Amino acid sequence: MAAGVKAAELRELSEEELVAKLREAKAELFNLRVQRATGQLDNHRRLQVVRKDVAKIYTIMRERELGLSVAPDEVSA
Numbered sequence: 001m002a003a004g005v006k007a008a009e010l011r012e013l014s015e016e017e018l019v020a021k022l023r024e025a026k027a028e029l030f031n032l033r034v035q036r037a038t039g040q041l042d043n044h045r046r047l048q049v050v051r052k053d054v055a056k057i058y059t060i061m062r063e064r065e066l067g068l069s070v071a072p073d074e075v076s077a
Helices: 007-011 015-038 045-066 072-076
Strands: none
Touching: 007 045, 015 045
C-alpha cells in the first residue's frame, strides 16, 4: 500500500503530466500532515513515501531543465 512511484514511470510522463502528478502528491502530503497533527494518521510510512515521490518529480524536472534527459514527446519530434 505504501509503494511509491518508480522513477522510470515518471520519466515516461510529459511535462504537463509531471506537473499534475506533483500537484496531486503535494495535496496528498498536505492531507497526511493534517491527519498526523490531529492524530488520525494510520500509516506513518505513507508520509515518507509521498515526500520521496515529490523529490523524484522535482529531480526529473531539474534533469530536463539541465538537458540531462528529455521528455518522451521531445524524443519522437
